Amino acid sequence: MTGRNVESVDWLWWFDAPEYGFARQVLQRGVAALYFVAFLSTMNQFPALLGERGLLPVPGFLAAFPRFRRPTLFRWRYSDGLLRGVCTAGLVVSALLVAGLPQLGPPWVPLLAFLALWLLYMSIVNVGQTFYGFGWEMLLLEAGFTVGFLGSNQTDPPRTILVLVVWLVFRLEFGAGMIKIRGGREWRDLTALYYHHETQPMPGPLSRQAHLLPKPLHRIEVVGNHIAQLVVPFLLFAPQPVASVAAGVVVLTQLWLVATGNFAWLNWMAIVLAFAAVSDPVAHAVIPAIPADWNAATGARTETPLWWLAITLAASILLLVLSYWPLRNLFSRRQLMNASFNRWQLVNAYGAFGTVTKQRIEIVVEGTLDEDPHDGSDWREYGFKGKPGDVRRLPRQWAPYHLRLDWLMWFLPLRTVHEEWFYAFLGKLLAADRQVLRLLRKDPFDGAAPRWVRVRSFHYRFASRKEFRETGNRWVRTLLSEPIPATSLRRPKGRQR
Structure with missing residues (x-):
């Protein structure tokens, strides 16, 4: 409890998670880095695809829907110059977060920075039409909103927010697993990987070598995938060190997907978010260079102001209430894949490759x-x-x-x-x-x-x-x-x- 005013905040033991200081660094900086990539991708491609003279121009799209209700800064005016301004702002804010500068101030500073990224990128996604119709867009939005409430170095990470990030990983992994079990027969007869490496949307440099592996290994791959997506996510909620081990399994399986394909930031986001279940002592045991007590080693203060407690609990309750719809979807026979249940794209349903293309x-x-x-x-x-x-x-x-x-x-x-x-x-x-x-x-x-x-x-x-x-x-x-x-x-x- 280093640096803590015991008399004033000892009763917050259920809320503060001082043993997850390193996890907060990975979560906030990692998510910010992926926002940087997303804004850079948009800066380079949006004008040609959706700009004033693009393939699907945003001005024409908005004119066709005079009562457009999705939140976007472009609702009343779009120009390529304004789009570049939004991207530039997003790049600057995300770069500052990657550098850890807002995290040095009061907890509301990184919160406002992440809310800015969330609103700026949501403005882009909501007018992006088919070019932004991918599940990892809403994943980035939800992750950015959530990790903002992890606060700054002046407070301990809030345990409720860490649990909600783990819940996000659970929906991402378990949702994908359930989509596969309910989807094509190839996932149930263990033949899906006979085809996937060859027919996936954008193969990588190792995809051909992965495809040419013996078929028995492909069947083992599918079994491993089912275990990683249908069993391991439940262990993320277990006590330490089991939760950290489960997170390690998520990270390793996602790294295999990174090595054998190109799925934008989907796999990288799963890797970053999995660190919500990794405690400082376990991280130190694996990599001794990581302090066993991050806050103590970095001299971070750990007092939690009551106003920050109130804000964080309000956000936690909001996300918990919004969890009803994706929870129901997970166990529905008509499970939706990559679906949002509210206009703010928070607490969404995820999943991918329910069926595998054979040719x-x-x-x-x-x-x-x-x-x-x-x-x-x-x-x-x-x-x-x-x-x-x-x-x-x-x-x-x-x-x-x-x-x-x-x-x-x-x-x-x-x-x-x-x-x-x-x-x-x-x-x-x-x-x-x-x-x-x-x-x-x-x-x-x-x-x-x-x-x-x-x-x-x-x-x-x-x-x-x-x-x-x-x-x-x-x-x-x-x-x-x-x-x-x-x-x-x-x-x-x-x-x-």
Whole structure:
């Protein structure tokens, strides 16, 4: 109880958690770092995707909904300059939190900083349409709101908030596990990993090696996944050191997902949040450089003002009340995946990959400068940064950075290529729009406008070790169809539905 005024605050033993000082540092700085990545991703991509001249312009979206009720700073006015201002503010605030500067002041200072990040990013998500329709957006919002109430170095971490962060991890992991058990048969017969590494939205540099592991190991992977998501989350609420061991299992399984794929900040957020269950003594036992008593080692004060107690308990009660709907959803036969039950996107339902795609279908966009296009024309393929294209190219590791265009390209063959944003994308390629071309890895025309573009679909599979030795190709692809034939600005073929 170092640094504590025993007579005045000893009765707060149930509220203060002095043994979780290191956990608070990881939670606040880690979540802030992921906010930094999210704002950076938005700064670089939002204008081309959703800006004034984007694929799905925000001004037109807001005009179509005059009674738009979702909280956003852009409700009354949007401009690309204002968007950049919001992102710049988010980058500055998140960088300060990563550096730990607001945490040096009174507890309300980091709270206001995290609430600012929450409101700024929610303003973006709520007008982001399909490009921001991912579960990790609401996860980032909920995490930012919650960890703000962990306070500063002038107080002990509030135990109620730590428990609510563990509850968030539980919903994230157990929700994903239940979605899988209720989903495709491949999760129940243990064959899901026969396909996942190959067909996931954006493979990483080790995905092919993971896919080529023997099938018995893939079955063990699935069993391990079920244990990690359906059993281990309950142990996060157990006494120490069991809770810390459970958190370690979460961290290790998420690191395997980081190594074998690109899921933006989803896995990194799970890793950061899992530290809510790691106490200082256990962290010290694993890594001796971490003090066994963080507050004592860093000279942090541990007095908890009554006003801060009142604010934190009010937030805890709010989040506890909002937990009713996601708790009911977890055990519902019609479990929702990545759903929010309130307009502020707090205490949400999470889950992913209830079914696993068995084949990888890739949409390939090509252009030509020929006046009269035909199969013998000089068709050149556009290259994407993360989406598979060139069969010889080693996939890159992008996570936690989020390539939004590449992710939506994965969904096209699962839904339909005849999406509004995709036709807008083709139009931008025909116009050689510089903003859109900057989202790509390779413009085969070096800034010139093609006369025609076409869309073809291919079946992709990872090359075997023998095929790779013989050809140097990491992928083997087979042409399937041409869902959008040659189209130009002068002679558009029109949408095919």
